[in-house]
Amino acid sequence: MIQLSVPRDVTAQAVLGARGIVKQFGPVDVLRGIDLELRPGRILTLMGENGAGKSTMFRILAGQLQPTAGELTLNGEPLRLSSPHAAHAHGIHLVPQEPMLLPELTVAETMFLGRLPMTGAIFRHVDWKDVRRRAQAVLHMLDLDIDIDRCAKTLSIAQLQLVECAKALLHDCRIILFDEPTSPLTSHEVDNLFTIMRRLAADGCTLSFISHRTEEVLEISDDVAVLRDGRLVDSAERGSFDRARLLSTMVGRTLRDLPRRETSYATGQTVLEVEELASEPSFRRIGFQLRRGEILGLAGLVGAGRTEIAETIFGVRRPTAGRVRLAGEVVTGKPCHDLIRKGLVYVPEDRARHGAVLAMTIAQNVTSGLLERVRQSAGLLSGADETRLGATAVRDFRVRCAGLDQPLRELSGGNQQKVVFSKWIATGPKVAILDEPTRGVDVGSKEEIYELIEAMARDGMAVLVISSETEELVRLCDRVLSLYEGELVAELTGEGITAAAVSASYLGRANVEDAT
Amino acid sequence: MSAWERSLVILLVIVTTGFGLGVPGFFDDISGFLSMTSNFLPFGIVALGLSLVIFTGGIDLSVGATASLAAVMAAQLWATMGLNIWVASLIGLAAGGVLGGINAAVIVFLRVEPLIATLATSFIYTSAAVAVAGDAPPSGFPDAFNTLGSGALSLGRFQFPYQLLLFLPLAMLFWLLVGRSAFGRKLVTVGYNSEAARYSGIRVPRVLAAAYVISGMMAALAGLVLSAYYSAARADMGDVLLLTTIAMVVLGGVSIFGGEGSMGGVIVAVLLLGLLRQGMLIAGFSDMVTSMLTGAILIGSIAARNLFSTRAGGFGRRLLAFVRRPAVAGTDITRHDAS
């Protein structure tokens, strides 16, 4: 093994343990007593739905958060991590879900951020030779063909993640935690990442990784720990878990009981038609129809192109080919304000960036799509109307808040999402495209949102649901379309929509044939 | 009324009574007091328009140059082309709108940052102003025009300055526009998060264009009022406008980053800074000293706001950070949607 820097006791077996970890954020219990053990040479996957506490656990392990109770151990000895630096000193590195971006710095410099080796007796200056040598060495060790002189802004997310891995090794971190690394990656990039992870494990590193994708978990894990509602509900070793067990422990019920809607509200009236739609290089040859009252699901891995399709239909992204028809009228390429007026709304995936203005109040957010309706004569907004609409929304959608004047950012994720929903549903659209409708939503609010979506369909709205959660798709949809690397590869209908079929279809044509 | 606005009003009252009692000549009679406003209301006019731009998260460094150019243009139309002064003024006003439109075009179509775009256009407009003014900048406008800047309307015993008569309805209009109209709501939304605004169906380029056009027009109006006040139009007349108006807007509680703030605060800040300046001048302080005080108040008010903000002990923590390397970086970020 290459010595990359001042050698710590690198041959020591690093067993990172956690005992009885409790974490509370104010009144909210996120972790309720977790016991974990991360062993060298093995990959432990932490699984669980949104809100289960996985990221929080990792952040505690990496010194970013302090547990409310419980303790960490390293090789049996108690471990106090007062900061990420302390964690680094003990060889623990967390590869964050979204890599920290320093766009103008080179790859080499990013890896040495805050720890540039200095040299020179009188004038201390950066030892660039050392930087380059060690950066090159560690990339070579991982067999990564990335030029160390490139600016970080030219790298893709996959590459940035791998650079983070390299960074961990550079600082002799033998315990590496990956927080949902596969979310933004294509399947090819996931393969690369897994190869690197296996290599690191083979080398004696202690790895742990968060995912809620059962296929990935099955592929890479040596050990699995399942969290639900802040508790560890299951842990198992390779060979003793399978897809069914994972799904059922994650969700809390057996697969066969996976609820589906009894009635379909789909009518015969087609309200959205997409023909040969393409926006290279993200997707191509997309065609489907959506009927009133129908809930259509769009499944696939992130990077498959689903959000891009939604953005193209909504007018935020330019199509390179194809046609979109809304209620018979051609609307291809029209800007979003036009589409909203014509009755097509889009609830974006990234609530904070696109969906709502977190700094504004609940009432203001609710009416932001409806400014026309709140207008009095002389073009002024009616405070009374705004309050009324806001109050109606809060009541109908059961938004838990302290008052209409509360800034949206103070609400929980689930309640924020409900406000965003209310904003759009209040406009009475013909078509609603929902992108990851329960992302960042606590488990309790999820069910309420599912009921909302059903109600929308019942009221005659056509709904397109983009989701990465198999359970969600199975629960809600009349039909499911699967997208793989920009192309439609499967369509599941009625009884054919099962968890197995849906998750199989994510991974491409071949798998679909195997599963069904 | 927000806490910030309340503090400003209290400060205004303190300043006014303080000067009224302490400085002879400040408040001899109501008419005299009101007439003082003619000295600083042009700044207020610019501040109204500039606020719109700053609400969107942008900035308009060209307000001074726009004021000068519009004023000089109108003056020349009257002096060398013989146009009626009022018609010329209207053209000047329209010109201000066009200049603001150019700013908007550079920002929206050429995708240049507002700071840079308006910096560049300020240079260009300044040049144009000097060119139009020529060797002999026009002066000596008709009395009817000059009263707009320096005259007053007699209402019984009181003299109500025309500038005030112009400013107050404008202020009310802007207050309604920002606080209670759909446009104002769109403006603020764009300032908070222009992407979210776009996804909400707000036509961001239109909102930005409107903001810059209005800012340009207000700057032009201020320039015209100044030329009425001095009965002359010079190419450097507007130079003094920029820094003070930014100070007025920021003091008024509008965040320089956009989104936050209210028009009410700006109006009070205009009065506050304006009366403060006048009071000090009457008390015998030089122009420079009052500028210094404006600068100090600007910094002090934002500092005070930050110190007393939601984060208790923020100042203490920051001072500590300065003294010691932040190796203990473990910050506990409270998130409601932890996963």
Next chain:
Amino acid sequence: MSAIAMPSRRPVVAPRFAMTRELMLVAVTLGLTVMVGLLNHDFVGAQNLRFMLLNSVVLSLVALGQTLVIAMRGIDLSVAPILGLAAMVCGLLAQTHGLSLAVALPLALSIGLVLGTINGLLVATLDIPPIVVTLGTYSLYSGLTFLYSDGTQVDAVPSTFAAFGNGHLFGVVPVPTPVLVLLVVLALCWYVLRHTAFGRAVLAVGNNASAAYAAGLPVTWVRIRVYALSGTLAAFAGLMFLCYTGSATVTAGTGDHIELQSIAVSLIGGTAIAGGRGNLIGTVLGSLFLSVVLTALVFLHVPPIWYSAGEGLMILAAVQAGIGRRRGSRA
């Protein structure tokens, strides 16, 4: 084991790419010089060339500091009055009390250091946006100059000062002293930015302040130092201004809006207003380019009123070129 080649989804930026802006500026400057020289031979005469060079020095000095501040995603509008104050203080002391150059230099630097540090403290510890802070200190420092000068101005400087600002080292070195001084300062700044921990920290903070903080960099301290440096350079420029022009008035610096010019020149030189990278050589070349353009306008008998417009158009052109490239590389 096979190498894992990662095809990038974004176009590769070659390292040599960074030099294009400087080469472009040099080429355009030379081209312009030659073209105007053909029309008017005096333009390329030794005297004028010397003049254009010297004329750019003061702005370059100020702009170097501004570039560092912008690279850190800040802005410093107060450089103009700092320049003016340093010029006025040194000038008056020299004029009335016979201050020597040897003392004037540390005096000017101290003035700049103190005023710049005040800026830095206000920005870094009180969380006030830099544009607001430096706007406020602009008027505060201008006022200081006014109060100190008390109505007087500097009309004459000792011969040592004049020699520093216009002469040649030891009387024989072909390059004028100010230009040499600028080159030394440029080299120092370049070294600091590229090779010291502080310089790299400046860029890290400009790229992503929270990442820098999380990595253990002393962000607050870095911020204070950069504004202190900017102030020091502006004050030094003020001394140079005094020596070069042999005079100082209350409007030295502020009258020409040197703060806006320093921003303009930094942008032309390739430093992005969003921060994260700083092109010091580009800034100096940009200042020289500006000097050449303005002198060319004089030689071509363009009315002086259009100089300002020319500057504005140049900023737009320079930024456009930068933006055009950046758009292509962002996903």
